[in-house]
Amino acid sequence: MGFGGLYISISGLQASRKSLDTVSHNISNANNPNYVRQSAIHASNSYTKSADGRFQTGTGVNVIQIRQIRDEFLDLKLRRENASFGYHYAKAQILEDIEGVFNEITDSGLQKVMNGLWKNWDELSKEADSLTIRGLVHESSVAFAETVNHISRQLNDIRHNLNKQMLTKVDEVNNILDKIGELNKSVKLVEGENSRMKANDFRDERNALIDRLSELLPITSYENTFGETIISLQGRDIVNGSFISRIDVKNDNNGLGHIYWEKSNEKIDLNGLGELAGFIDVRDKSMVEYMDRLDTFVGTLANKINALHSTGIDLEGNQGGDFFVGSGGVINASNIKVNSELSNYNKIAISKTGGISDGDIAKEIYEVRNETLFGEMSTDDYYRDIIFSLGEERKSSRLIAENQGFLINTIDERRQSISAVSLDEEMADMIKFQHSYTANSRVINAIDEMIETVVNRVGLVGR
Template sequence: MTSTFHSLEVGKRGLAAQQAALSTTGHNIANANTTGYTRQRAEMQASNSVSIPGMQIKLGTGVDVTKIVRLREDYLDVQLRGENKTLGYWEAKSDTLTKVEELLNEPSDDGLATTMDEFWKGWEELAKNPDSAAARAVIRQKGVAMADTFQHISQSLTQIQDDLKLVITSRTDEINSLATQIGSLNDQISRLVPNKFQPNDLYDQRDVLIDQLSKLVEVKVSPPDKDTGVVDISVGGVSLVSAKGPNKLTVGYDSATGLVDPAKILIGDTNVSLNSGELLGRIESYGIVGGDTKSIIPTINDKINALAKTFADAVNSIHQSGMNLDNINGVSTEKVPFFIGTSAKDLAVNPKIMNSLNLIAAAKEDASGQSSIGNGTIAQEIANIKFKPLAFPGSSSTADDYYRNIIGQLGIDSQEAQRLESNSEVIINQVENRRQSVSGVSLDEEMANMIKFQQAYNASARMVSVMDECLDKIINGMGRVGL
């Protein structure tokens, strides 16, 4: 026969198990709005039965809580992190392309295309009135507007690039900070798991950090070690976080060009190849050695510089072949270029022309080397540059068409980046919804569980009360016959 206190022990175990389940439910409810929290569940199992002497049966001894499990699907984590890096990459590219679009601001009434068109119109007016000081003043001012517009674009592109360099530094520091935090959590977890503790909340904190890291760089996360619970994280096949601790990511620059040098992107002392993520998107936007068209700002800057130089050279070539008022009047034989500078950054109207309108050439000399004040042939030839193909790097087109091609390609790239960013957001939202359906806290479900565990707790408490009454009868009521 079993002990008289057997049923009391069964009731006590029931109380303890239901109390643990209630506590877990309360923990879930308290963290219903905690970012990255994974709902938990108390796993119960019938405790070991005992044999009854003289009988071929085993008597149950109640229930035990074997563990508190996290309800999480590892596959969804892998899928979300895989899309997270793509989202981070295209967000970075889209952000830069949008800023460049806002800078060029085309089509508009004050963009480079309009300024260039006004410049050609100014030369047409000068061709009609080559002896007009007002027309000369207007074309000089139109030239100043052209140079200022090119300089503004160049300076703004440089500012965007400088800002990107700061962002690259910030993201690199953020990656190293996340790696350090994950390494610290690995260390805490490795101290608890071997002692049979279940650090579920530490697991959640680590997963949140890994999710954040996966948007910055493409990461590969190993399954948790069975003995220690530690995970290893690698980037491009190079270990960023291991059981030994975190390594440091650094981004280096080419001394000649100032662009990011792929050979100087290191984790520790090992070169790493970035395949995706926000950091790569920022690096490609800033400019990477050998990046070609992937380098957004350098590519656009090169095209704007090519436009400025080719445009200025075409104007100067014709301008210096003509005769200005000083040449016609015999005051001087000097012929000056209309523009100085070799790029958008330093393009400017010749200071000599800024000091004297007489140096603007509008006339074409005849066979005898003479001309007249009323001759506007050169001015018209400069105005006609608008319709003439010019030799740009890799192509031959008019200045207007070359600039429109820049704007058109920029628009296509921007739309593509926005489309891919939007696609990644849709996929991530779908995966996150699926992950929340598994790991998220449902208050309705938790309330139902709370009532269920409460009723079981009350029943176990009633069981203890009943056994208490039975024991009272045995202890205080038996053996008192006749008293």
């Protein structure tokens, strides 16, 4: 064994040291949720041949790559499921806020206000000349109008807040795209032609961004031969190396933002996938449906009561007018009010004959509660159907989100079992490479002693 053996041992020292550095890097990132465990891959150096070409001699070992231990299939699967989870999770959260606006979970919602309203109309039909009960009818009607005004205003506020949050999500998407583009440049620079270095830490940062992006949008992604990530949305590249195609927002006539392809008038339809789609769909579909149904409920009920009240005679002998008023000839949840003239309780017209004790119109108004004004549904049934539909939609989205969350956690656990840092495994590797380092050091010492003996004893023979 000569200088060749020395070189072999030195290569072993270097490989062991690089492996120990990798182990140390893994341990220092044990609590980093985005970190993927790395491993030093050893390979034999090229052999040398003897002069006659009959024999080969080994030249030692080399670390050819610091490889990440990850299963890319699990990454793709998790990101595919993320889009559905993001959509339904966002939708369930928003619908829960809408349920809170109607406040029917407690005992102080619109249904309780309507129960009081109907009860007072019933009492007034029995004591038509009672100013006290007339006052109660007026006040409960004001409470009904103010309650639906408040609900309508809050629903409208939620819708505009959703628009702001949607714009914030778009900004987040574009920021992520920009960062991924920069990381693509960094990876390509580190892993340039003939480079033996791996930009694994940049990859970890980039993969964390892609995971988050997959919650916001239904994306697909892969890595090209240059180490750059290509990300597509509905078949169009939004990241391709350092090329970035940002998402544009354009406002409609109501000031609501919609997403478009960059520098294009083509609108993007996310097809019910991703957090961003959840915000847009609730804002433009669910919210519109419940606001329209509330307007229909209020308008139909108010017009029916107005029609009956206008046929009655008040205590002053005058023909009754509209009990509820709106604006522009239309009554809805946002503008309904009790006619200001009725603050004079004598003007509440509930008599058919003009008699003081005649409360026939009040009785007919009370009976409106059980009339089928909405297809085959009564007033109460129609309102309860609004609340039921809202609850079922929220429940459905929450259930899907919970199932998706369970599936994602299962996939992530499998991914972590492969990619996460295990301190026990790292300590075992550390001991292994320390022993390898020590063994190579001893070989070098032995060769050093052999060479020293040869050098010192040259010429001493025969003296």
